[in-house]
Amino acid sequence: MKKRIGLLYGGKSAEHEVSLSTALAVTKALDFDAYEVYPIYITHDGEWRKGERLEKMAETIEQLQLAGDLSKPNDISSFLPLQSDKALDVIIPLLHGPNGEDGTVQGLLEVMNLPYVGNGVLASSAGMDKVVMKQLFEQAGLNQTPYVYFIRRDWETNQDFWVEKVEAELAWPVFVKPANLGSSVGISKADNREELVAAVKEALKYDRKIVVEQGVVAREIEVGVLGNDEPECSVAGEIKPLKAFYDYQAKYKDGNTAMVIPAELDETVYAKLEEDAKKAFKILDCSGLVRADFFVTEANEILINEVNTLPGFTPYSMFPLLWENTGLPYPQLIERLVSLAIERHEEKQLLQVKID
Structure with missing residues (x-):
């Protein structure tokens, strides 16, 4: 019996395009003699679209984006059926960034009691938030670079304090990152106060929590x-x-x-x-x-x-x-x-x- 695989990709995230590239690569690696492969595409706006079974590898990203245009948006039961004769054996989440890699989709799959590839809710959410991750690393005794973090409201109400804190606790250069994003989206290097302010402005486009890390020659x-x-x-x-x-x-x-x-x-x-x-x-x-x-x-x-x-x-x-x-x-x-x-x-x- 072939295993029925659901490929879950796209997503309401700044890493949407990365997810599409990953999904395309995975279809080219899957053994279609061993698996029945069903594409489940989430648009940039968060609309779910389930496509017909893929008989062979996808040739283009556009092919994956067009999958399932006729399906009913957001009818989750039609995307992830639980009936034994139609149930998917395993879901492969290929959703990078928020609304996919952060434990949200993993929670949905857990509630539906469906097997899925990769990390569970806790690991996904903790691994997505760089600040929480660093705090857990500290508990484990792992050596890491010094850092400062703050949320949007802190920055907007007392920007000078946070700039001075970065200058007091870290040394130039520093790297400014959205706490809850990957694929190097929104990350900037800052060599001085002016570049720090610009870097935070860029990072705040993608997240309300910002982490500033000490640069290191390594x-x-x-x-x-x-x-x-x-x-x-x-x-x-x-x-x-x-x-x-x-x-x-x-x-x-x-x-x-x-x-x-x-x-x-x-x-x-x-x-x-x-x-x-x-x-x-x-x-x-x-x-x-x-x-x-x-x-x-x-x-x-x-x-x-x-x-x-x-x-x-x-x-x-x-x-x-x-x-x-x-x-x-x-x-x-x-x-x-x-x-x-x-x-x-x-x-x-x-x-x-x-x-x-």
Whole structure:
């Protein structure tokens, strides 16, 4: 029996286009002899559209966007049927950013008791909010760069205080980020007070909470983590941007970056990276997959930057490349993720929901 797979992509997020690129890449990796594949597209406006079964890989992003024009918008029961003869065996969420990667859709799937690939509600929401993530990393004893955070109202009512706080606690340059967004959207580097103010203005377009991080001279190293209760790590990879930092344009548009896989690292450094990646995975209660991002200084000091609970699968993406170089090619990686999703779902069904 073929497994019935629902690909959930698009979304009401600034990372909508990234999600579409990921979905296109995933259709090209799926084994259509093993799976029945059903596209479920969420438009930029939040309208849900379920398409007819895909008989083969999608050729273009436009093909995926046109899927399901005739379906009834927002009739969730028609998108995620629960009847045994029509039920999807597993959902693959490919929604990056808010309204998808932040635990909202994961909560919907949990309530509907549907297996889905990737992290659950808690890990997704904590992993999306960079401030909450950093606070949990502190609890786990993970080394990281200093940071300052604030919300829109704080900034608008007392901008001078926050500028002075950044200058007092951090050193130039700093990186200004929306707390709840990924794919380097809305991130800017600031070398002085004027650039800080401009960077915060840019970041506030995307989120009400802003985090300002200390810049550090270091190598950017990433490690893939795969599993549920017993996570495994991939080889490490190094990002070498050909511009100031690894921004959205470099990631998804012009490929203006170099990836070195495996990264040239001392064995003891890699061992520590692996240890910290697993520690971050567990402190957030992750499952399925995570990409853990680190800084490694010239003195081999290791600083965790963040984890991405739904790393991209585009042609420029690090996560699948890390696993390919570890001996798990893209199609087999998808199969493993589907198996992990079903494994986790089956374990949850063992929980008692009635009191004796």
